[in-house]
Amino acid sequence: MPRPKCCRQVGVIPYKTCFRPEGVTSSSCPEEVFLNLDEYESLRLADLEGLYQEQAASRMNVSRQTFGRIIESARRKVADVLVNGKTLRIVGGPVSIKAGETTRCPRCHHALGFLKSRDGAICPHCKKT
Numbered sequence: 001m002p003r004p005k006c007c008r009q010v011g012v013i014p015y016k017t018c019f020r021p022e023g024v025t026s027s028s029c030p031e032e033v034f035l036n037l038d039e040y041e042s043l044r045l046a047d048l049e050g051l052y053q054e055q056a057a058s059r060m061n062v063s064r065q066t067f068g069r070i071i072e073s074a075r076r077k078v079a080d081v082l083v084n085g086k087t088l089r090i091v092g093g094p095v096s097i098k099a100g101e102t103t104r105c106p107r108c109h110h111a112l113g114f115l116k117s118r119d120g121a122i123c124p125h126c127k128k129t
Contacts, residue, residue: 007096008070009061010041017090024085031086036093039074046071 038060045056057067081088 006062007094008038008041009059010037010095010097011059012041012044013037013097014040014090019081019088021085021087024087031084032089033077033081033086035074035077035088035090037090037095038070038093039077040090041095042067042071043074043078 041060042056045051045059046053049056051059053067053071054064056071057064060067060070062070078088080086
């Protein structure tokens with residue numbers, strides 16, 4: 001039995017959680033790639049903010065080696081989406097939102113505050129992940 005994943009801290013939940021190639025509808029693009037919130041956060045910290053892996057790992061409350069595995073998985077998924085024209089969907093995962101951060105539901109934009117979930121963030125207002 002594998003060791004359970006610990007909650008990773010994320011600073012931002014994205015407002016947009018689905019990205020499709022131009023001119024493609026959900027019915028015409030059946031292949032989806034699911035990017036967990038921790039993978040999204042790793043891309044944001046490493047590639048957008050330009051942090052070194054050690055700094056980004058500290059922000060996410062994981063080891064540098066774990067951060068390296070998360071960012072590698074995230075980059076592979078994004079490359080698959082771009083090269084093969086698949087739909088990218090950002091979903092929950094074993095994450096917690098940093099205390100003091102104002103977060104909003106990506107679907108209804110309801111203020112969530114502190115949130116901790118192993119199966120994904122669930123909005124108390126719209127009941128969606």
